[in-house]
Amino acid sequence: MFAAMVAALLKVGAAVGIAGAFGMPLNDGTSIGLLLNTKGIIELVILNIARNKGIMSDQLFMVLVFMSALITAMVSPLLAMVVKPARRLVFYKRRTIAWPHPDAEFRVLTCVHVPRDVPALLTLLDVVSPSSCSPIGVHALSSPENAVGVTARTMAAVLPYASMHEDITSAAENQHSALILLPFHKHRPVDGGLEVSHPAIQSLNGSVQRFSPCTVGILVDRGLAAVPGAGYCVAVLFFDGSDDREVAAQATRMAKNPAIDLTVLRFVQKGGSFTASEFDALKEHKADDGFLREFLNRANEGGGATVEYRERGVLNASEMVAEIQSVEAMGNKDLFVVGKVPGASALTAGMAEWSECPGRRGRSVTCWRPRTSRRRRRC
Template sequence: MADLSLLFYVFLTGLEIEVSAFLRVGKKIMGIAVTGILIPMGIGIGLFFLLQKCAHNPATTEGCMFWAVALTITGFPVLTRILADLKLLHSDIGRIAMSVAMLNDMYAWVFIAVLVPVGVSLKTAPYSIIAIIFFTLICLYVVRPTIERIIHHHSSDKEHYNEYYPCFMLIGAIICGCITDAIGAHSIVGAFVFGLSIPKGDLVEELLDRLDCFVPGIMLPIFFASCGMRIDFTKIADSSSWFLVLLVICFACMAKILSSLIVCFFFDMRLRDGVALGLLMNTKGILSLVILNVGWDKKILNDQYYAVMVVAILVMTSAVTPIMSFVYRPISKGPNIYGLRTVQRSNPDTELRVLSCVHTTRNVSGMVSLLDVSHPTRLSPMTVFALHLVELTGRSSAMLIVHSTPRSTAHNPSRAQADSNLIINAFEAFENDNHLVTVQPLTAMSPYGTMHEDICSLAEDKRVALILLPFHKHLTVDGRMEDENADYRAINLNVLAHAPCSVGLFVDRGLAGAVRSGGPNDIVMCHFAMLFIGGPDDLEALAYACRMVGDPRISLTVVRFLPGKNVVKMESETNISEGEERQTTIDENYINEFRLKTVDKKSVMYIEKIVNNGEETVSAISAMDNSYDLYIVGKGTETMSPLTLGLSEWSENPELGAIGDVLVSSSFALNSSVLVVQKYGSGDHQNGGTLPSYGTSRGEHFSSIRQRVMGGLI
């Protein structure tokens, strides 16, 4: 059963490998891979003969190659999972490491095909190697075209294809394994070559979908159990044997690091990247255990050599993740990697890039409607990166999936895959209806605790100006806001704290129905309100609202709250700080520019309301006409305004800001959606922006002193 599980596993490995990818590797990757094999192999052979002198029962001389190859190769699947857990999968060092490990895997299969015949008998080894070459050529140039013709002939009969073809493929893997075993190689060579010969397409997707959980999750542990049963710890019980184990680990690790450092000098790599690459190359996988088991089966390696190597491989692989987490941190790209980090800085003649995040299909309709009314133009088209956030569960590895290829049409797709297909279809339909919008669908799979890192990293890589996040509560049929998932709130808080651009927190309460309530020729379909108090977040929210004004379906009302004569002072001093004066000037200039640009637009209204404290602000909002489909407000991250004094003391959702929390928690706006905007770089004074060009500055705190709410407040 262990041999059968191993045979099926390597068959699946062959299915997943794209041979053409090996033809596209560059000189740098090839140089790192070759150097990472030759130097560690030489050191491994030296360690073998060093152990020969200390061993009571020396192994055969042929065992030096099994020993050296087991120490040399890198486990590609295990390395991929480690890189994903370290959030390095899409980094430069991660891509280099995966490419080198992929080449190492192919070299390992060549070594296995050659070592087994040589280890069995030197006399018959040439005949076995020639037979393996002929077998490989037959699989690639006879079996593969035959399978292609059969698949093409029965491509329309999906039910027959799904039911019988996977069975035939597994039987073929067993037959090929028996053939290579009979000609003097190992059975896994035949199964692997057969997997390579199957043309990539729906059949491969079907096989992987049906067997990807059963073989690695149920059958393969039998092979690992058999490996553990072969270890005889009495052979390495004395202190000298454990010293040899430690010696093997140290020299094997240093061999990979040394080879990576040598390549660094030829390809102008940084020293820290060379060390990190060497550490990652010490990741061992199932092929190392396969080579050791073959040597043990053929009596080429004795019990002591086998035990030393298995323990060394386990320790080396287990140590990679904690050591990398401690010694290697990706260097930040710096704060100026791109300039258009806010909607204000995105000029009317530049592209607006938005990262739109959704958790479930429930979030899609409202998010698409919000993007629909963002009014892309010919001079300012919009690129949307639609990111489906999926919690990492079970044995899966954290990953970012770019849906640039046709989606899987598996017979029984998982829940996450089915949701992704629906989400992708919705965003693609939105793209087809809007020729000025480009949509790139993606799926991020990671634990909820680190999901914000994926969002922020993707936002920086894609150079987006705005991240749109769904609120963690949704509207129920009885009009209440109900928690959907508490982890969603933690994700939103982390993104707000670490985002590399502006963030919009969207509370959807039926915006999709409002947008679709009329025909395309209607003059006004949706009524939006922008509540302006002052500060950088409000300026960013107003900048986003300005983009919507060009849509003939939108009516926008900007309500500006101004302090009255009896306004509450934030501190005992009456002096106005320089930061407050600067922010007040910026707000005033921005509002004046907005009014000047929209003076001829009948769909835009500007209203000023005089209030003195937070209670009057809430009363003024409550007195507004309750017919708005969307409220757009700034979060007020660092703005302590007397007009919102005391509201935060009773806030249920601080991430929405004082005004946003009032809108969501109150009963007068049950049918209105809310968009809360937080501007990037709220702690710095910056110059630049559009409408006008000074829209990105922000003031300092009005005060760090927070007073208790006075009598009569909510």
């Protein structure tokens, strides 16, 4: 029994030594050494043959079988101690759109279920204004066309919808993505309106939002993609909180695009705060002010989008919806970018009755709509 334990330790030590010699992490070497000690059916067959041929006694056979089972049973807990689930514990700073170095690569993971998902995603990337100075790294399930400042890497996955969110979130962690872009669970057919693409996609999107390590955007495509490089009219709706600060960060990137007409509409509640705690409300308000101030400073640098900033004081959800409808009624908006606030706001809490597709908590939502004016672009 002692000899078996010594042999097991020697295997681990040899694997660690080899790992060190080849520059591998010591944890990997320890893991390999532990895995080398696992026993299977072949070892038991060999031991049984040796006992039948009289090479070993029944007592020795029982001892070796017991040690094989013991060492194999110990491997799993020892591996759990040595190999932490590093992927789940990795902290990467580029988890959000609000990265302090805007000129660094903006990493986006896009998910494509069918070919019709691609055109609108490509158009959205064009709106975000990729360039050689502020590049975008795209990891996609299908191969998008390359544009200036866009590096595309493709992956293929054949998975059941029930577990697909695990691979999506894992890919985002491995690639240090700042944004996951998901297609909406409904698409626009030829006769207009919206119809469900696949009943499982809505649940999948909700699971990705729950377990995602970074910001999630859901792209609601109301038509075909516009021609890359064409002009776009974008409306950004800002309420309050961390989700909307991600929206402001996205707007900051869009403000670099000279082909964009950008309107940022901020809603402020009259006579009250957005949260129950006044202290928390003050912190959120200061953070919101800082983000919007940075956005306006960058927008005023010139050479980018035409930017209009408005603030609207409203008393309740009804007034806020009326303001949004007035913006939509103008009929010249290609894209609405909206954050998904987890119900803390007195304004957004009353919007459930207007919701066509109630969803679960997420970080941000991107909605793509077609233009209805003479300058309309199909998205």
